[in-house]
Amino acid sequence: MGRSPCCDKVGLKKGPWTPEEDQKLLAYIEEHGHGSWRALPAKAGLQRCGKSCRLRWTNYLRPDIKRGKFSLQEEQTIIQLHALLGNRWSAIATHLPKRTDNEIKNYWNTHLKKRLTKMGIDPLTHKPKNDALLSSTDQGNSKTASNLSHMAQWESARLEAEARLVRESKRRTNSHSSLQNHHLGTCAHFPSSNAPSSSSSAPALHKHDHALLPSSSSHSLDHAMKGWNNDGTNVAITRISGGAGDIDLESPTSTLSFSENNIAPPIMNGVIEFVGSSERGLVKEEGGQEWNKGYDQNSTHDLENSMPFTSTLHAMTIDATWGSADHDQSLRASKSTSSAHAHVIEQGFTNLLLNASSDHRSLSPDDGGESNNHHGSGDDGSNGNDFYEDNKNYWNSIFNLVNYSSPSDSSMF
DNA sequence: AAATCATCCAACCGCACATGT
DNA sequence: AACATGTGCGGTTGGATGATT
Numbered sequence: 526m527g528r529s530p531c532c533d534k535v536g537l538k539k540g541p542w543t544p545e546e547d548q549k550l551l552a553y554i555e556e557h558g559h560g561s562w563r564a565l566p567a568k569a570g571l572q573r574c575g576k577s578c579r580l581r582w583t584n585y586l587r588p589d590i591k592r593g594k595f596s597l598q599e600e601q602t603i604i605q606l607h608a609l610l611g612n613r614w615s616a617i618a619t620h621l622p623k624r625t626d627n628e629i630k631n632y633w634n635t636h637l638k639k640r641l642t643k644m645g646i647d648p649l650t651h652k653p654k655n656d657a658l659l660s661s662t663d664q665g666n667s668k669t670a671s672n673l674s675h676m677a678q679w680e681s682a683r684l685e686a687e688a689r690l691v692r693e694s695k696r697r698t699n700s701h702s703s704l705q706n707h708h709l710g711t712c713a714h715f716p717s718s719n720a721p722s723s724s725s726s727a728p729a730l731h732k733h734d735h736a737l738l739p740s741s742s743s744h745s746l747d748h749a750m751k752g753w754n755n756d757g758t759n760v761a762i763t764r765i766s767g768g769a770g771d772i773d774l775e776s777p778t779s780t781l782s783f784s785e786n787n788i789a790p791p792i793m794n795g796v797i798e799f800v801g802s803s804e805r806g807l808v809k810e811e812g813g814q815e816w817n818k819g820y821d822q823n824s825t826h827d828l829e830n831s832m833p834f835t836s837t838l839h840a841m842t843i844d845a846t847w848g849s850a851d852h853d854q855s856l857r858a859s860k861s862t863s864s865a866h867a868h869v870i871e872q873g874f875t876n877l878l879l880n881a882s883s884d885h886r887s888l889s890p891d892d893g894g895e896s897n898n899h900h901g902s903g904d905d906g907s908n909g910n911d912f913y914e915d916n917k918n919y920w921n922s923i924f925n926l927v928n929y930s931s932p933s934d935s936s937m938f
Numbered sequence: 939a940a941a942t943c944a945t946c947c948a949a950c951c952g953c954a955c956a957t958g959t
Numbered sequence: 960a961a962c963a964t965g966t967g968c969g970g971t972t973g974g975a976t977g978a979t980t
Contacts, residue, residue, distance in 0.1 A: 541948070541974085563965065579966075580949065615968060630969075631947055 591623035608651040
């Protein structure tokens with residue numbers, strides 16, 4: 526098909542916007558709305574292409590944009606969502622109010638990615654870089670990982686659909702209010718043919734598809750988790766309680782790998798031994814004090830025994846040998862499937878990055894401070910079940926995060 | 939003070955997809 | 960079915976700015 530570039534007309538200005546141009550664009554949109562972007566420049570008296578106008582508006586002029594430094598919580602959210610979604614900046618942006626996808630993308634590329642790299646974590650996979658030797662060598666491992674990846678894909682697809690829904694709803698509010706109700710209501714376009722399959726492709730939800738996974742599809746994740754909890758190995762059939770009726774969702778093991786689908790997997794392989802990439806495992810970076818503050822204050826050089834990074838990392842690790850006895854390095858993560866968003870945000874992989882310190886009580890708000898930092902002991906109940914709990918909680922934390930900040934307020938867990 | 943290097947981020951580009959004709 | 964158009968997304972670029980030599 527192809528199409529001609531929108532900006533190939535001669536005489537159209539490119540490059541940085543002047544205050545005058547900004548004013549014109551702002552004034553026009555405030556008065557008329559943007560309408561057709563392609564037609565806008567002429568109407569607004571701008572020598573720009575519509576695409577450029579749209580970009581300027583969405584990334585800079587829009588009144589609901591927050592600028593400036595990212596808060597610690599925002600950083601946490603970005604990392605957690607990136608672990609789940611990969612470079613789906615627009616989807617991530619929907620969970621960071623007032624931040625644009627472009628801004629988040631830039632921030633990731635210029636700050637967060639570097640920090641992770643310096644810490645020896647692959648920013649693409651969110652795994653320690655040297656965990657290759659720990660890659661799934663046993664079948665159960667890969668099976669579990671693929672199940673999880675499948676769930677992540679579905680959640681990712683749901684997020685995208687929700688994000689789009691919100692945008693579409695906003696866009697059409699004025700002229701098509703009924704549409705909004707339709708979309709936000711019980712409409713649950715959930716073609717059975719789209720049910721997760723063994724296909725190695727991502728869920729067939731299109732970028733612009735108004736089809737939306739049922740908002741309650743989040744529950745499928747919960748059910749899946751419970752399925753894993755009971756079964757310990759995989760999910761056979763998950764039942765989704767959709768608004769329009771239940772859907773049997775058969776989800777055989779996917780052969781998909783995240784790398785193939787550009788979805789950065791959260792840590793999924795076997796227990797990971799972190800080997801610090803620097804002399805202290807973490808590298809303090811300019812502007813990144815908060816990240817390592819706790820660690821810097823409390824860590825010792827004894828990475829084996831007292832490095833919270835390692836321990837929390839274990840908590841974030843999906844050990845496919847759940848239930849087996851080989852969990853002496855496991856630890857307890859939060860038991861919370863907490864209802865408090867703040868707690869949710871404090872949990873998970875990101876937490877280790879941001880708050881890595883000996884004080885892990887905050888990770889377990891409901892366990893009386895009995896902490897997560899139990900790796901290497903095994904005398905504290907951090908057996909296989911606990912480890913399974915840890916892993917489940919990691920996913921819960923991410924899914925909760927996603928869910929609590931979900932634009933559609935879909936509830937979960 | 940000047941030159942060089944590094945970093946940041948606004949903007950551009952190409953592509954994918956939906957929708958309309 | 961084929962094509963045109965509109966829109967959004969993610970990757971990349973290049974100018975501005977700051978830091979270092």
